[in-house]
Amino acid sequence: MLIIEAKYVIAKKFELIEDGAVVVDGKWIRAVGKADELTKKFDGQILDLGNSMLMPGFVNAHTHAAMVLMRGLADDLPLMEWLQNHIWPLEREFVNEEFIQIGVELALAEMIRSGTTSFADMYFYQDIAARVIKKAGLRAVLGEAIIDFPTPRFDKPQDMLSFAREFIQECIGDELIHPSVAPHAPYSCSRELLEKTKALADEFGTSILIHVAETKDEVEQLLERYGKTPVRYLNDIGFLNERVICAHSVWLDDEEIEIMVERKAGAVHQPSSNLKLASGIARVDRYIKAGMRVGLGTDGAASNNDLDMVAEMHIAALLQKVKEMDPTALPAWDAFHMATQGGADVIGLGDKIGTLEPGKYADMIAFDLDAPHLTPIYNPISHLVYAAKSSDIHFVMVGGKVLMENKELKTIDEERAMARAREFSAKFNKGAA
Numbered sequence: 001m002l003i004i005e006a007k008y009v010i011a012k013k014f015e016l017i018e019d020g021a022v023v024v025d026g027k028w029i030r031a032v033g034k035a036d037e038l039t040k041k042f043d044g045q046i047l048d049l050g051n052s053m054l055m056p057g058f059v060n061a062h063t064h065a066a067m068v069l070m071r072g073l074a075d076d077l078p079l080m081e082w083l084q085n086h087i088w089p090l091e092r093e094f095v096n097e098e099f100i101q102i103g104v105e106l107a108l109a110e111m112i113r114s115g116t117t118s119f120a121d122m123y124f125y126q127d128i129a130a131r132v133i134k135k136a137g138l139r140a141v142l143g144e145a146i147i148d149f150p151t152p153r154f155d156k157p158q159d160m161l162s163f164a165r166e167f168i169q170e171c172i173g174d175e176l177i178h179p180s181v182a183p184h185a186p187y188s189c190s191r192e193l194l195e196k197t198k199a200l201a202d203e204f205g206t207s208i209l210i211h212v213a214e215t216k217d218e219v220e221q222l223l224e225r226y227g228k229t230p231v232r233y234l235n236d237i238g239f240l241n242e243r244v245i246c247a248h249s250v251w252l253d254d255e256e257i258e259i260m261v262e263r264k265a266g267a268v269h270q271p272s273s274n275l276k277l278a279s280g281i282a283r284v285d286r287y288i289k290a291g292m293r294v295g296l297g298t299d300g301a302a303s304n305n306d307l308d309m310v311a312e313m314h315i316a317a318l319l320q321k322v323k324e325m326d327p328t329a330l331p332a333w334d335a336f337h338m339a340t341q342g343g344a345d346v347i348g349l350g351d352k353i354g355t356l357e358p359g360k361y362a363d364m365i366a367f368d369l370d371a372p373h374l375t376p377i378y379n380p381i382s383h384l385v386y387a388a389k390s391s392d393i394h395f396v397m398v399g400g401k402v403l404m405e406n407k408e409l410k411t412i413d414e415e416r417a418m419a420r421a422r423e424f425s426a427k428f429n430k431g432a433a
Contacts, residue, residue, distance in 0.1 A: 001025050001044030002400075005035045006054035006366060008380045012355035013337045016380060022054060024362040027175075027399040032356050049395060052366040053380055053388075055336075056356055057117025057396065058309035059343030061295030062209070062247040062268040064123045066095075066103030068110065069421060070302035073428060079215050079277045087302060091124070094427060095152035100125040102424050104132040105417045107307060111138065112409060114308045114390035115365040117398045120245060120268075120297070120347045122182040122209045124153050127167055130177045136411045137401050139175075139363065141347045142167075143182025143209040146197055148190055157193050161200060168204050175399065178207075178349065180245075185211040186230045187221045191237055198239050207243045207348045212267075213256075214248035215279045231256035240265045245346055247297065249287075250280040257283075257290050266293040266346030269338065271315045273299035284338075285320040285329040295343030296335075310390040313339045317385050332385040366395035 002024040009020030011032050021035035023042050031038055039046065074086035100123075111119065118139040123129065126142040133140050144167060145151060146160040154160045168179040181201040183189045189197070201208045213219060213230040222230050231252060234240050242264035249267035252260065260267060269284045287294050296316060298307045313335045320330035344354025353363050367388055369375075374383055374392065396404040403411050 001030065001042060002047060003035075003038060003042060003044045004047045004049060004054060004364075006049040006052040007369065008053045009356065010053065010055040010336070010381065010384070011357065012056070012341055013333055020054070022356055022362070022364065024397075024400050027361055029356060029358055029360050029362050031358055049366050051369045052395070053369055053384065054356075054364055054366045055384070056340045056354055057363040057365045057398065058115045058339050059295060059347065059349075059354060060111065060116045060119035060297050060307065060309055061245065061266075061343035061346050062270060062297030062299060063119055063121055063307060064300030064302070065107035065111075065119070065121050065307075066100050066123055066129065067300035067302040068107045068307070069099060069103040069424060070300075070428075071305045073302065075276075075305070077277075079279055080217055082277065082303070090428065091152050092150070095124055097125055097128050099424065100128045101132055102417075102420045104129045105136070105412060106421045107301070108133065108136045108138055109409060109412045109414050109417050110301075110307045112136070112396050112403050112412070113393065113407075114310060115393045115396060116307065116309050117363040117365065117396065118344065118347070118349065118353055120180070120207075120209060122184070122247075124151055127170070130171065134176050137176070137398050137403050139178075139349070139353065139361075139398060141178045141180050141207060141209070141349070142171075143180035143207075145182050145184055146193065147184040147188050148193055149188075161196055164197075164200060168200075168206055172204060172206075179204075180207045180209050182209040185214075185218070186233055187218050187225075194234075194237065194239055201243060205243070207245055209245050210247065212246035212249050213251040214274070215277075216251060219251050229253070229256060231259055235259050235263065242266075243348060247299075248274065248279065248282070250274055250282045252283070252287075257287060257292060260287075261291045264293065266295060268295045268297045268343070268346060269316060270297045270299040270304075270312070271319050272312060273303045275315070275319075276305075277303055281319055281323045283323065284316065285324055285334075288330070288334060293342065293346050294338055295346035296338040297343070308390045309339055310388060310393075313385055332379075332381045335385045336381060361398070362400040363398050365393055365397070367392045368394045
């Protein structure tokens with residue numbers, strides 16, 4: 001048994017414990033409370049983190065991890081030009097098993113350093129990604145991208161569906177890898193394909209990862225094709241439910257917000273990517289107030305250009321205040337909740353992660369508070385959202401296993417990962433020119 005002590009423990013939204021501790025028993029959290037009380041009640045090794053803030057690990061509810069290898073390749077472009085003229089051609093030429101192995105390992109190093117302990121990912125060769133992720137010790141919801149045209153791995157949608165079934169059967173019940181079904185978007189998947197992905201997810205009770213209402217162009221495409229906006233269209237074909245994870249969800253009107261709430265579908269806000277691609281600003285504060293389930297994500301590093309959940313939390317909180325012209329919009333506690341418990345709920349793991357509570361996995365991170373930009377401290381949660389940096393994180397644990405201690409990665413050879421990425425990036429020079 002391990003008793004982890006810290007100056008502040010943020011167990012969950014609105015629960016802050018000064019001079020707190022978390023008791024870890026194997027993979028699980030046994031108890032949370034005041035350090036002096038828990039050390040009397042439990043026998044175990046004490047890990048004193050000193051002047052630190054101990055909290056649940058971040059949940060990156062939507063990303064494309066391996067795309068770190070495309071970081072900075074095609075910047076300052078609108079989404080469809082970025083995708084059709086740059087990203088998709090490069091993926092067809094360069095994405096293979098080696099790309100995934102190298103890209104995912106580099107992404108995981110970045111995630112651990114910035115406090116992400118769980119993430120949801122839609123991309124290719126997810127069986128290869130799963131091996132790298134399990135070795136590094138993170139938790140992930142993984143879905144092989146399914147779309148109506150050839151991918152780097154499969155030529156036909158039916159082959160993508162067959163792989164998705166096999167991947168689910170292989171991984172279902174795994175503690176770290178949670179299989180999902182991942183139709184790309186309503187504009188890139190036919191109704192028949194969407195219905196097949198929904199049937200597969202329903203058969204196994206898995207989540208569905210999908211991009212929804214990311215841009216005005218997407219909304220206009222759906223209106224022209226079906227006479228309906230994306231959320232209305234998905235609702236009318238019976239696609240939406242509590243296991244559907246709608247990435248972006250930028251352009252939702254009031255009726256669509258009500259539909260999302262009624263169907264209990266989850267939305268994932270990715271402010272940096274949406275800003276960089278000029279996709280728009282989601283009305284996240286209104287979503288939350290309406291009762292929508294909302295998580296936070298980075299999107300891929302090709303459109304962000306990093307995987308830093310601390311930065312996303314900060315930007316999300318500030319952006320809503322300007323969007324609503326209201327300084328009380330998306331307060332710090334709500335931003336924290338989106339980045340932790342909110343994301344865990346959206347990706348279907350809310351009963352296992354997202355808070356520091358007895359019976360949940362021991363997934364947690366710690367910020368070093370001994371820094372000029374974090375001094376003095378009047379309100380720890382305010383500091384977390386408005387002042388802290390990912391570089392302040394010095395401790396990361398997933399399922400009771402330490403992945404980073406004193407800012408040293410324990411499960412990834414960081415220098416090797418960066419060297420392999422640099423070597424592979426040389427192959428892009430011709431393709432990106």
